[in-house]
Amino acid sequence: MLPSQCRMARAALEIGVRDLAEMAKVSTNTITRFEKGELLKERTVDDIRAALESAGVLFIDQNGNGPGVRLRERQE
Template sequence: MINSKSHDDNEITGAQIRAARALLRWSAKELAKAAAIGVATVSRAEVEDGVTSLTSANLKAIQQALEAAGIEFIPENGGGAGVRFKR
């Protein structure tokens, strides 16, 4: 299986995942359940501050779960990537 992992400027980072989970006061287990992935996958995503080594499907599942819970991801646009609650 080939893992073609190219960096996408809109791809969320491990630091953003950690921050989003903290805003929601979710445990890694709660995020894993919401994203229908394993807790180890969440931990792997959060280890790096930058781009994660996750598959795009797992990263998308995490992003969708956090967005469904009210998180908005802020892209790197000169001011630095971040997260906040949706209005």
């Protein structure tokens, strides 16, 4: 997951840094640092990604158009 994908995922979910930090069990400072491009431990990035994925985010890899995110279809 790239920092830009993290920002896109938060926007798609309409959640703030504080919300994501709570979901991933990390500090708000950690989310902010990651989104600014600072390197974090792989385990920490994995925790953030897992929190976003469990909230319904699908990560799209580089496919010629750049990496991105989308939301999983909701099952009603």
